[in-house]
Amino acid sequence: MSFISQIRPKETGKFKSKPGFRRMHEIIDHVGKVLRLDELGNVASKIDTSHTTPDEFAKSEPTWASIHAMIQQVVRDSEVEIDELRAKDAGERDKQRENVLLIHKYFLLYEEISYAMNHGDIGRVEDCFTPWIWIFMGCGKLKYAAEMRRYLENVHFRFPAGLKYVYSKLASFELKTVVRKAIRMNILKNPTGKKGRFRAIDWIVEHNNLYTKVSQSAAIASSV
Secondary structure, three states: OHHHHHHOHHHHHHHHOOOOHHHHHHHHHHHHHHHHHHHHHHHHHHHOOOOOOHHHHHHOOOOHHHHHHHHHHHHHHHHHHHHHHHHOOOOOOOHHHHHHHHHHHHHHHHHHHHHHHHOOOHHHHHHHHHHHHHHHHHOOOHHHHHHHHHHHHHHHOOOOHHHOOOOOOOOHHHHHHHHHHHHHOOOEEOOOOOOOOOEEHHHHHHHHHHHHHHHHHHHHHHHO
């Protein structure tokens, strides 16, 4: 909330009540990028003390290779630092720094699964499910965690009984592979065919249901 109050001071009340998906999605993206720029600024100031801000570092016109090396350094430092911070005694721990590192971790995980879903990267979406299962369990969203785990078990280890005889001429292993691929490749759809416009299949179903209900209501109204 302290970050939100700086970026969107007039919307703090909405964020405390019911911010909605789009508002939260945008704030996570914005805060995450600003925090990562701050981390890069810290690394840049260590390399050259004259770079006290990210703007001064940008004015030096760094190469992409140098920026990439700095990003790798930030990741390595963060991985080691959070373990070291938590290993210290309670009186010596920097809990503010720990919280910032955790925000980086969770925001990047959110951005990764959002990017993977938007671009139809099924494999990456499934890779992100495992940490999300633990997060949902930790915050009491047990239904979400159970359904995500059930999906992974069904697709990768079980064979759906209702589709057992879809391709009776195929061998058992081939049959399972075909059906599993059919399910996996259809959890995301791209109705417009545009890049980065994939949507979850349930979103499309609900979208079609909306138009169905609207057309039915219009037909009833016209008949009346």
